[in-house]
Amino acid sequence: MNRDTGFPRADAEHDFLRARRRQVLSRLAAWLRREPDDVNIMLPFDEVIAALGWDGERRIGLRVIRLASIVGSVDRGRDFDRRFRPTSGRVRQRWERLALASRRGEAIPPIEVYRVGELHFVVDGHHRVSVAHALGLATIDAYVTEVRTKLDPAGIRFRGDLIVKDYRRLFLERVPLTGQARAAIVLTDPWDYARLGEHVEAWGFRLMQDEGTFLDRAAVAARWYDSEYVPVVRMVRQAELVGERTEAEAYLWVACERYRLIRTHRWDDDVIEALRVQRH
Incomplete structure (x- = not known):
């Protein structure tokens, strides 16, 4: 449950610390359960396309997509885990700025994603996705480019x-x-x-x-x-x-x-x- 003190800046700081704590605990839990090393790693878009085979793409414009369908990134995989929780304090300043804007009700620009089957990969907007997850949202606005592949992407969960x-x-x-x-x-x-x-x-x-x-x-x-x-x-x-x-x-x-x-x-x-x- 999100903490709401009535002071947006303090709440944004708490949002980030809570997201970092959850990321650390999730990594520890995966280690204790002896889950695969890649269970908390987001899928790299380039590796997914290389495995499936690129067969064309088309822009389909602005859509509302489920946050749960966003599983990977084009180039920012090291800053966030599979559920877009920050993996270090490196992104904190920008993250808290976006969280503060969201708590104040300011307009947040749509993110940009590639769609592969039912999966989405972030091109631009990793911090926005992370903040949306932390605030308990279920969907997010996104400009979508659909990528067709030679193989069906169904069944892909982890990097392995x-x-x-x-x-x-x-x-x-x-x-x-x-x-x-x-x-x-x-x-x-x-x-x-x-x-x-x-x-x-x-x-x-x-x-x-x-x-x-x-x-x-x-x-x-x-x-x-x-x-x-x-x-x-x-x-x-x-x-x-x-x-x-x-x-x-x-x-x-x-x-x-x-x-x-x-x-x-x-x-x-x-x-x-x-x-x-x-x-x-």
Whole structure:
């Protein structure tokens, strides 16, 4: 609850000290809970775009946005944590000046943000966002530029999530699946995207050797999904070998185990049964 003494300048000073105290306590609590190191770090816009792949942008003008949707920054990540609490006393003077203006009811200019999916990244207005959080506001006025990306940003919470997105983007450049096939391939370990990409490329090379013709990446990806991935996943489901994995993880596991244990590239019921026996 915000302290209100009736003296705006004193209240603004208390606002800053309270925000700093909450930032320190939040960092301590994260350490005690052994949460990931990046749990309190705001997302860097450049790293997010690099991981997702830039695909264009457009200005959509002045909007009212939720403060909770602002998760990152273009260039001021070191001054504030994930919830825009100040990380040091370096920003205090300007912060308290804005808090004082807000408490006096003065007009505060809109901030400027990039929008990526449902997430927002501050271009200009970090102190204004921080003060708004400290005063318990839920929304803020912002000039918004929407950025389109090659990958869906859904699922990004922490900086570590960008690694998986980056590897997925690279995988889809190597294996350009579309539509339902694209959505079906979900892996939790970023390195598995690299392993699966190599696997599909090797599969495509054998296919071209067998047919004596050249196929581009898109054709290989479509053929692999329809004639290899879908039938194998169906057999793996029937054999109850998916377990707690995603279907793509189950496919990758049985594909690697098949060759390691049986030295074959074929698929049939005997192969699946052999893998079931080896598993137990």
